[in-house]
Amino acid sequence: MKATNELILAIESSCDETSVAVVRDGQTILSNIIATQINSHKRFGGVVPEVASRHHVEAILVAAQDALDEAQVTYDDLQAVAVTVGPGLVGALLIGISAAKAISFAHSLPLIPVNHMAGHIYAARLVHELTYPLMALLVSGGHTELVYLRAPGEFEIIGDTRDDAAGEAYDKIGRVLGVPYPAGKTIDAMAHEGKDTFDFPRAMLQEDNLDFSFSGLKSAFINTVHHAEQKQEALLKNDLAASFQASVIDVLVGKTIKALQQYPVKQLVVAGGVAANQGLREQLAAHLAAAGLDQVEVIFPPLRLCGDNGAMIGAAAHVALQKHEPFADLTLNADPSLSFDYAETMLS
């Protein structure tokens, strides 16, 4: 694509990261300031929405100023302001939205509303050229979805979790193992030191659909630990972690392969916080090859772009701008349960 030197100021505040970025043409990051609140929320073992909203007010303008400084741009250089409108915590989303509206109004810049999940997918655009149709596996603390993109900006959910998200399951069993929040990274590391000895269930893996379920796994895990406690047996924590992770990854990988068989694509984007998981990265590549899908190019955004960040919002906003999607007006509100549309096959 011809470089147009289109610059977007993008704001993300849907959960516990306040992030502002400047992105050129939806692919080059000029700045991507991320202020995390993790030191605050780990006090409570999870994100407390009211605390998160308060921190966003403290952090938003510092992040915005740093993003403009680092990118060395002024408002005159910008084509648009983009902001996450959902899904996420409503009070948190409203901080980014209020700031984005004020900036866009003050400088007469169009305001682009962005779906946070589109941002996660388009984080890949910042490191790789994308070809369509495209498949995305979105795994985070709030979502586990297979999304099919027929064309840029056309999202269809073809598989979804019926209960917990994968990342949520990590945090819940993390609590049982006494791993501090957020648990994903530690459990991933523990899993690499242990063996899959517990043989936890692989929910829905044999079913034809592309849906996920992790609450049965979570219950099996908790029951195993409680049962051992009652009998005063010591279980190897690393083996528990390895067994849990093996089940999660088997299901994620198995369903993704099924999706790729039903929907032929050239590329698979793995996105969201759980895309940082080393076990998932290793297993996915190995199993795709074994399933004869090695022609599918797997794109994992770099770790910094897997978590919530403004640059991914800028990348998704670029796609919306190219598609001439309508800009937001001044009444723009947060949409905490915003979702992509479900494929027709999912609605029957």
Add this chain to the structure above:
Amino acid sequence: MNILAIDTSSKPLSVAITADDQILSEVTLNKGFTHSQTLMPTIDDLLKLSQLTIKDIDGFAVAKGPGSYTGLRIGVTTAKTFAWTLHKPLFALSSLEVLARNIQQRSQLIVPLMDARRNNVFAGVYQWTLTNDNHLENVVSDRHISLTRLLAEIKELNEKAVFVGEIKPFMSQIFAELGHQAEFAATTANLPAAANLGLAAIDATPIKDIYNFTPSYLRLTEAEVNWQRNHKDEGHDPYVQEV
């Protein structure tokens, strides 16, 4: 000096534009819409009706709290972002003082209050300074307090007090406790008027650190209160940290 004044601290929305000691325009909406939907369109309308643009605004004033947490954040984030992005001063006033400024009685105590649920209120005590007609003195600081305790304290002050703001649900209790020591503001005075905020701002000191300016919630979150029972809130890594 043109000031755009914003009060989103409770259910009603009030936005005004003032020029020095003149009110140019004011809108107060009390229909229960969400502030995120109505604040910016109201600002846009008010500027257009006043034949001004946002670039004509020389300073921004905001009601900083106490009040509804989400509402406060929308007003404060909007005002501080405007001030920052347009390099203009930011002024902030207690949202209780904004209410108190609706009362013109010069000799009485003024008790602005907001409902904080479970018979608690956000309240303060104010009184006009006789020597300076734009200065409202804060006699007792804004607090989150049970209505019972507030009324006991007012009783001890033993001066006539005008109650203003979200007084409707509390009137019978106030009258039962204070009798004729208490007076009640007229209906029109019980809604926040952002023009008062704009007019007060010209005598206020601008906020020094706009970046770190946050609402005056006057209450910790429940999660923090519980945590602080067993932990010391010091010597920790920064709670918000660029990575």
